[in-house]
Amino acid sequence: MAAFVDQSALAREPVPDASLALLAARGDRLAFAQLVERHYDYIFRIACKWSGKRSDAEDIAQDVCVKLASSIKSFDGRAAFTSWLYRVVLNAVRDMQRARSRRGRHIDRYAEVAPDAALPEQEDATAMTEIWAAVRRLPDQQRDAVLLVYAEEMSHAQAGEIMGCKEATVSWHIHEAKKTLRGLL
Amino acid sequence: MTAHDDKKLSQLSQLAMPEPTDAARRRALDAALLAFDAAQADAEKSSDAPQGRSWGARLRSIIPQRSWIMDTRITLGFGTAAVALLLLPLGYQLYSSTAITPVAIPATVELKQQPGQFSVGQDAGAMQQEVLAEAAPVVPTERTEAGTDGLVDDVGAASVLAQKSAAPSPRTSMAIEPFAAAQSAASGAVSDMEMAVGMPAPMAMAPTEPSGDSFSSFDESPVKVVQNEPVSTFSIDVDTAAYSYVRQALNDGWMPEPDAVRIEEMINYFNYAYPAPDSPQTPFKTTLQVYPTPWNAKTQLLQIGIKGYVPPLTEDKPSNLVFLLDTSGSMDEPDKLPLLKRAFALLVDQLSSNDTVSIVAYAGSAGVVLEPSKASDKAKILAALENLSAGGSTAGAEGIELAYRLAEENKVDGINRVILATDGDFNVGIEDPEDLKTFIKSKRDAGVSLSVLGFGQGNLGDDTMQALAQNGNGNASYIDSFREAQKVLVQEMGGTLETIAKDVKIQVEFNPAVVAEYRLVGYETRALNREDFNNDKVDAGDIGAGHTVTAIYEITPVGSGAALNDPLRYGSDTAATAVLPSDEIGFLKMRYKAPDGEMSKLIETPISKSLAVESLAAASDDSRWAAAVAAFAQKLKGSSYGEMTYAQIKALAQGARGADENGYRAEFMQLITSAAIISGQD
Numbered sequence: 001m002a003a004f005v006d007q008s009a010l011a012r013e014p015v016p017d018a019s020l021a022l023l024a025a026r027g028d029r030l031a032f033a034q035l036v037e038r039h040y041d042y043i044f045r046i047a048c049k050w051s052g053k054r055s056d057a058e059d060i061a062q063d064v065c066v067k068l069a070s071s072i073k074s075f076d077g078r079a080a081f082t083s084w085l086y087r088v089v090l091n092a093v094r095d096m097q098r099a100r101s102r103r104g105r106h107i108d109r110y111a112e113v114a115p116d117a118a119l120p121e122q123e124d125a126t127a128m129t130e131i132w133a134a135v136r137r138l139p140d141q142q143r144d145a146v147l148l149v150y151a152e153e154m155s156h157a158q159a160g161e162i163m164g165c166k167e168a169t170v171s172w173h174i175h176e177a178k179k180t181l182r183g184l185l
Numbered sequence: 186m187t188a189h190d191d192k193k194l195s196q197l198s199q200l201a202m203p204e205p206t207d208a209a210r211r212r213a214l215d216a217a218l219l220a221f222d223a224a225q226a227d228a229e230k231s232s233d234a235p236q237g238r239s240w241g242a243r244l245r246s247i248i249p250q251r252s253w254i255m256d257t258r259i260t261l262g263f264g265t266a267a268v269a270l271l272l273l274p275l276g277y278q279l280y281s282s283t284a285i286t287p288v289a290i291p292a293t294v295e296l297k298q299q300p301g302q303f304s305v306g307q308d309a310g311a312m313q314q315e316v317l318a319e320a321a322p323v324v325p326t327e328r329t330e331a332g333t334d335g336l337v338d339d340v341g342a343a344s345v346l347a348q349k350s351a352a353p354s355p356r357t358s359m360a361i362e363p364f365a366a367a368q369s370a371a372s373g374a375v376s377d378m379e380m381a382v383g384m385p386a387p388m389a390m391a392p393t394e395p396s397g398d399s400f401s402s403f404d405e406s407p408v409k410v411v412q413n414e415p416v417s418t419f420s421i422d423v424d425t426a427a428y429s430y431v432r433q434a435l436n437d438g439w440m441p442e443p444d445a446v447r448i449e450e451m452i453n454y455f456n457y458a459y460p461a462p463d464s465p466q467t468p469f470k471t472t473l474q475v476y477p478t479p480w481n482a483k484t485q486l487l488q489i490g491i492k493g494y495v496p497p498l499t500e501d502k503p504s505n506l507v508f509l510l511d512t513s514g515s516m517d518e519p520d521k522l523p524l525l526k527r528a529f530a531l532l533v534d535q536l537s538s539n540d541t542v543s544i545v546a547y548a549g550s551a552g553v554v555l556e557p558s559k560a561s562d563k564a565k566i567l568a569a570l571e572n573l574s575a576g577g578s579t580a581g582a583e584g585i586e587l588a589y590r591l592a593e594e595n596k597v598d599g600i601n602r603v604i605l606a607t608d609g610d611f612n613v614g615i616e617d618p619e620d621l622k623t624f625i626k627s628k629r630d631a632g633v634s635l636s637v638l639g640f641g642q643g644n645l646g647d648d649t650m651q652a653l654a655q656n657g658n659g660n661a662s663y664i665d666s667f668r669e670a671q672k673v674l675v676q677e678m679g680g681t682l683e684t685i686a687k688d689v690k691i692q693v694e695f696n697p698a699v700v701a702e703y704r705l706v707g708y709e710t711r712a713l714n715r716e717d718f719n720n721d722k723v724d725a726g727d728i729g730a731g732h733t734v735t736a737i738y739e740i741t742p743v744g745s746g747a748a749l750n751d752p753l754r755y756g757s758d759t760a761a762t763a764v765l766p767s768d769e770i771g772f773l774k775m776r777y778k779a780p781d782g783e784m785s786k787l788i789e790t791p792i793s794k795s796l797a798v799e800s801l802a803a804a805s806d807d808s809r810w811a812a813a814v815a816a817f818a819q820k821l822k823g824s825s826y827g828e829m830t831y832a833q834i835k836a837l838a839q840g841a842r843g844a845d846e847n848g849y850r851a852e853f854m855q856l857i858t859s860a861a862i863i864s865g866q867d
Contacts, residue, residue, distance in 0.1 A: 027225050029218070029221060029222070032218070032221050036213075036214055036218075037214055040205065040213060040214065041205055044209075044210070045205075058209040058213075061209070061213055062209070062213035062217075065213040065216060065217035065220075066213075066216050066220040069217055069218075069220035069221035069223070069224045131193060131196060131197060135194075135197065146197075150194040150198060
């Protein structure tokens with residue numbers, strides 16, 4: 001099958017996300033497939049990072065992919081597709097965590113503080129686990145800010161875009177988080 | 186501190202993330218594409234409606250997301266893309282439609298090839314068009330084959346994304362998509378729904394988180410001034426679903442939503458030792474008690490207790506029961522289908538040889554599971570129950586009609602009842618809620634009634650449950666445990682199955698010479714207009730065999746100084762009240778119909794002042810218990826009346842436990858403790 005496709009054409013210059021998204025929103029199946037395919041790993045990684053569990057991350061990622069089928073229409077190209085997507089994934093993670101916590105699985109949420117696949121050869125794996133644990137106990141907004149800025153290495157402005165707040169607000173959350181974390185780190 | 190902290194925190198970025206597996210990726214992509222096709226098919230049908238459901242607004246989605254995903258996974262795990270093809274669009278639509286919205290099933294997955302449409306992409310030039318147009322035919326052919334001959338194996342399924350190899354390599358380069366483009370759109374507001382909702386508000390620590398269950402919201406009945414509104418009218422309510430729901434919530438460690446707490450259902454969960462009537466000619470008997478209010482020293486509680494006639498055990502009316510069981514994918518949880526099976530097995534055990542049982546499944550493996558069978562043939566019935574499994578691939582379109590048809594075909598001169606068991610999926614074949622109610626009502630008038638048993642949490646359409654049961658002359662119960670199943674289906678089976686009086690309405694007229702103000706505790710969702718009392722067309726609650734029903738009024742005696750409303754300056758009360766007998770608190774009137782009657786009968790009783798006891802201690806155990814439950818329910822609701830601490834409520838309940846043979850009251854004591862801990866109050 002793939003033989004019929006002009007691979008060199010595809011390889012030459014990938015179609016930008018935004019264009020694919022707009023095509024998909026208009027009902028273009030192929031564009032949608034390409035878009036989801038392209039971003040699956042991205043979605044999975046975010047889900048993994050925020051949910052802390054591979055199995056959950058797979059569920060969330062699939063859920064996000066399915067929802068994109070209808071929510072892609074609401075992407076209007078004003079923010080970068082990846083920023084928009086990041087937020088969609090984050091919300092999906094939250095949905096799941098909330099569904100969990102109301103079923104009395106708080107313990108589960110706090111116990112699984114770091115992705116279970118942290119590499120054992122990492123010398124400071126334990127230290128890192130502790131940081132994750134501390135960060136995850138922060139109030140939501142502070143935690144979001146810290147994870148976006150430090151774990152995802154975003155600028156405060158980028159984090160603000162995803163969190164839906166101003167750059168200065170992100171900086172303030174980071175500041176507060178550090179205050180809370182003092183002594184824990 | 187900053188430099189050090191920064192360094193520490195920066196380590197967060199170095200955490201190794203596991204790679205996604207190819208299998209998971211492929212599943213996700215398959216699911217996404219099929220959902221996409223379904224969304225497109227939908228879009229064609231209703232081009233004006235907004236597409237899809239926003240994430241924030243799916244409180245009543247039929248199948249909770251997690252189990253749906255798991256189902257998908259199982260199906261796909263077998264490697265038949267053909268099954269997936271049929272299942273997923275349907276699954277997705279079930280998933281994305283509201284409880285009772287129509288489910289449009291695309292007969293075939295239609296493929297969109299519209300190369301002419303590529304006019305959008307600003308940066309996507311002609312080259313892109315060429316690429317997509319070229320690629321378009323590839324996938325569709327494969328999919329169509331998959332759909333028609335169903336012989337596609339795993340390799341075939343993989344070709345859904347035939348583009349995969351050709352597409353820009355996803356695994357490596359997409360790991361972290363640069364946010365470069367973000368800058369160009371820096372402050373752009375985003376219009377989409379999810380975004381408007383934005384980042385979720387910080388999770389509350391003491392938890393009344395949205396549970397995903399839907400409840401009708403209502404305001405607490407206010408204090409009424411007897412002068413202005415001497416008459417209070419309501420319908421009885423024998424449901425107990427709210428109590429089970431509250432219990433489950435507290436046991437899980439969160440406070441129930443205030444709207445989930447219906448005080449009268451909490452009170453009515455418990456059995457009270459009211460004397461029963463002696464003959465079936467008087468279907469129920471009323472017991473009145475007046476005692477001081479535990480949460481307000483200046484007011485009194487008027488407790489109206491009703492006990493339904495208990496038919497002697499020797500009398501064995503034939504019953505014709507049709508179980509209408511939800512087998513949607515979401516039922517595949519330990520507290521749903523497996524519990525349901527055990528619960529119904531219990532019920533079957535109670536039946537005798539002149540009873541018949543049929544089983545109809547819907548929403549999953551649909552259709553008649555068990556043709557009408559004698560209840561004595563227990564092995565056959567239990568085997569049929571055992572064979573039920575959640576999450577089939579067929580739509581249970583006519584589930585409810587089928588169930589009623591079976592019930593009508595086997596009608597007996599006794600109990601004819603459909604028992605619907607679900608976790609909130611009311612996709613029983615009639616989409617419009619109003620149509621469904623009308624249907625149930627018409628069947629009720631034809632002699633087949635309906636009971637609803639709710640299972641599980643997270644998706645429960647409590648409001649729909651209530652509405653359906655009320656229209657079907659039945660009751661709604663929420664089964665959260667085997668113990669509860671025993672209570673509803675064994676100990677109270679008579680009440681669950683056999684209605685002894687229907688449309689039972691209560692009207693109390695208070696004597697303004699004695700009572701200044703009154704407030705009905707609970708029953709907010711059952712309030713009736715004064716004129717509805719004498720109108721036999723107005724539906725009301727029903728009493729089953731042996732049921733007890735309790736209603737409580739908080740009344741403020743004249744001259745107690747506790748009235749919340751000031752007397753009217755220009756009121757002309759004295760003249761009017763002087764002639765009234767002043768030894769009566771009020772006058773109780775009740776109307777009911779015989780189970781098969783159309784004309785209501787009237788029972789009248791004066792409420793004498795002499796009923797009142799001086800102190801709470803002098804009141805009966807049952808009275809104090811009811812008051813304690815009311816106080817607890819009010820507290821959970823955040824009621825504006827009644828100030829008692831959990832400790833006080835517990836002390837009150839403790840002294841009123843009585844024999845408590847089944848341990849329900851002991852369990853209630855536990856709930857008080859749990860609520861105190863969760864809320865962090867005394």
